[in-house]
Amino acid sequence: MARRRKKRxxxxxxxxxxxxxxxxxxxxxxxxxxxxxxxxxxxDSQWPHKDETAGxxxxxxxxxxxxxxxxxxxxxxxxxxxxxxxxxxxxxxxxRRKKDPxxxxxxKEARKAGFKVGSYHFLHKGSSGKVQFENFSRVxxxxxxxxxxxxxxxxxxxxxxxxxxxQKCLREFVTEAKAYxxxxxVIYCSEAYYKKYLTPEFDGYYLFIANYSRKPVLPxxxxxxxxxxxxxxxxxxxxxxxxxxxxxxxRSVSDLKL
Numbered sequence: 001m002a003r004r005r006k007k008r009x010x011x012x013x014x015x016x017x018x019x020x021x022x023x024x025x026x027x028x029x030x031x032x033x034x035x036x037x038x039x040x041x042x043x044d045s046q047w048p049h050k051d052e053t054a055g056x057x058x059x060x061x062x063x064x065x066x067x068x069x070x071x072x073x074x075x076x077x078x079x080x081x082x083x084x085x086x087x088x089x090x091x092x093x094x095x096r097r098k099k100d101p102x103x104x105x106x107x108k109e110a111r112k113a114g115f116k117v118g119s120y121h122f123l124h125k126g127s128s129g130k131v132q133f134e135n136f137s138r139v140x141x142x143x144x145x146x147x148x149x150x151x152x153x154x155x156x157x158x159x160x161x162x163x164x165x166x167q168k169c170l171r172e173f174v175t176e177a178k179a180y181x182x183x184x185x186v187i188y189c190s191e192a193y194y195k196k197y198l199t200p201e202f203d204g205y206y207l208f209i210a211n212y213s214r215k216p217v218l219p220x221x222x223x224x225x226x227x228x229x230x231x232x233x234x235x236x237x238x239x240x241x242x243x244x245x246x247x248x249x250x251r252s253v254s255d256l257k258l
Contacts, residue, residue, distance in 0.1 A: 076237065080113035093136045095122070096131045117145065150208060154188075190211065191210065210231075225255070
């Protein structure tokens, strides 16, 4: 009798261990925490309720902007009158599952306003570039894109990854994108990030480089195509700070046509 009780107790513990292993495996595969990271929060539809950039001068000398849900409610009736904007990049996705909650609304309104529109993906550790492109292609309607897609690769998404791991993930994404669109995507990163992780392996791609103090200077004969020169732009119709884009000398929006 005692031996039978001992056997039951042993089976009970084995069952708990198996359940725990299955639970951990499910958590690893489905990654539910991705649904609760910062890019999933949604403000009320009227946020921001006031112009958070009020008191600062409006920006000049830009060719485009990139936007995400961080811009909140955009006053498209005002923004549509802006003749400086030649292109708009809209955040679509992040990682393997996440979608920007304002993506479809922004694309619809930006195209309605007559802007040339492209979409971008924020590369994130934890899944392959192939899987991440599948997320991007599920969300983005190719027929509503005017300019090349863009992949955003930076420290916030790849922290903890080695140079080889970053390059492998990025290469998988751009390979899938080229097969799908027939053209390679634009690669966005800071100048410092490019020099540390991506050159010379990605020198032949369209490059969108961030540098907030001066024009980007890349190794050798490599040239940037787009320059994010400010993350604190003030633009009429947007009540939060916005990233500003300049085309490189000799570049035009038609060069980026999808």
